[in-house]
Amino acid sequence: MNRFLEKAETLDKTDSLKSFKDKFVADPSLIYLDGNSLGKLPIKTIETTTNIIENQWGKNLIRSWNEHWIDLSKDIATKIAKIVGAQPDEIFVGDTTSLNLYKLLVASLALQKEKTEIITDDLNFPTDLYIIQGLIKQQFKNHSLKILESTDEIFMDPATVREAINKNTSLITLSLVSYKSSFLYDMKSINNLAHNKNSLVIWDLSHAAGATTIKLNETNTDMAVGCTYKYLNGGPGAPAFLYVRKHLQDKLTNPIWSWFAHQKPFDFNPNFIETSGIQKFAISTPSILSLGAIEPGLDIILDAGMSTIEVKSKKQSAFLIELIKEYLIPLKFEIASPLDESQRGSHISITHDESYRINRAMIDPRDKSTKIVIPDFRPPNLIRIGITPLYTSYLDLYEAIIRITEIVTTKEFENYSTEKLTVT
Structure with a gap:
């Protein structure tokens, strides 16, 4: 037997999380390695959303606001708080x-009016940069944006961040885990660097929450945002979350004055009176159908335990890197993620000149008897292999790498167009 196949089977047998795979909807004809973009559907979510639609909405109608819905956002926040190391009243x-992110950026920049520099990096998610650019053009015209340059868009030298922060730095905003390379920042170190210059920090946790241990309180984090549809398995377009450390909440003002940020929204007072605490960052009526769908995925994570999930993530990443070095490096692939596990999140990126067409061959094989493998592609030439320990097996990783090897050695990818699909 192939030694890597044997190792995969052995690791799966001894995996303490192997039973959690059964909590998600499965398709034996495919291997799913894109949980870093969209998490799998928990089986419990089907029951939960059916109940919301058929009973709470269908039968109970508007009575469900008082009986089920009005506190649903707070209930979900309590569970997310446990996952990211915060207090329940610090998460919205x-x-x-x-x-x-827009709300926190405006609130932060307004708080530190005398400082006019914003720092980010070229590893950050593009949308985050767009929002900052828009604010500078529309509202904070005296501000400037400094984008720090990484090493090959893979790794950011902490010294680069340290040297960039100065007395005029109002705010630093970074992705904890880079969407491209999976580079993982030392959150506590960056927070300390910023605070030494009386600067604020906003973290984007979207590619980290649910796969990487996050300790917002312990690291003295000021603010953070994150999505729930990746490793948290909340469903496509699921509501996001934000975090504001308790001592900052009274100092910041939500720039969007709206109904659910009012002190007493159901008094229907024509004048806005800002509520206190984290609820001030609410805007409008919660999206109950998608909000309710988040909870089952969170319950699975809490049951498994974040520390156990992270341990498996690192172990699977190490195995995946072994496979890449053995099978793919000889085929002119390169690893585009940090090799040091302390500097890496829960996906591994690889590069090849034909990455896009290889990716298409994995997802849409012409031979319908071939198992489908779903990673994703990011320009210019990255294939991202997402590791979601709750449902990714070691055998999945082995079979995925063997499939890539087959596609390249047989030149199967040549049967596919270089024209990009709308969503890659």
Whole structure:
């Protein structure tokens, strides 16, 4: 037997999380390695959303607001808080990641009016940069944006961040885990660097929450945002979350004055009175159908335990890197993620000149008897292999790498167009 296949089977047999795979909807005809973009559907979510639609909405109608829905956002926030190391009253769940980032950026820049520099890096998610650029053009015209340059868009030298922060730095905003390379920042170190210059920090946790241990309180984090549809398995377009450390909440003002940020929204007072605490960052009526779908995925993570999930993530990443070195490096692939596990999240990126067509061959094999493998592609030439320990097996990783090897050695990818699909 192939030694890597034997190792995969042995590791799967001794995997303490192997039973959790059965909690998700499965398709034996495919291997799913894109949980870093969209998490799998928990089986319990089907029951939960059916109940919301058929009973709470269908039968109970508007009575469900008082009986089920009005506190649903807070209930979800309590569970997310446990996953990211915060207090329940420091997490708000609702709106989108971009909208939550917008709220925190405006509130932070208004708080530190005398400072006019914003720092980010070229590893950050592009949408985050768009929002900052828009704010500078529309509202904070005296501000400037400094984008720090990484090493080959893979790794950021901490010294680069340290040297960039100065007395005029109002705010630093970074992705904890880079969407491309999976580079993982030392959150506590960056927070300390910023605080030494009286600067604030906003973290984007979208590619980290649910796969990487996050300790917002212990690292003295100021603010953060994150989505729930990746490793948290909340479903496509699921509501996002934001975090604001308790001592900052009274100092910040939500720039969007709206109904659910009002002190007493159901008094229907024509004048806005800001509520206190984390609820001030709410805007409008919660999206109950998608909000309710988040909870089952969170329950699975809490049951498994974040420390156990992270241990398996690192172990699977190490195995995957072994496979890549053995099978793919000789085929002119390169690893585009940090090799040091302390500097890496839960996906591994690889590069090849034909990455896009290889990716298409994996997802849409012409031979319908061939098992489908779903990673994703990111320009210019990255294939991202997402590891979601709750449902990714070691055998999945082995079979995926063997499939890539087959596609390249047989030149199967040549049967596919270089024209990009709308969603890659």
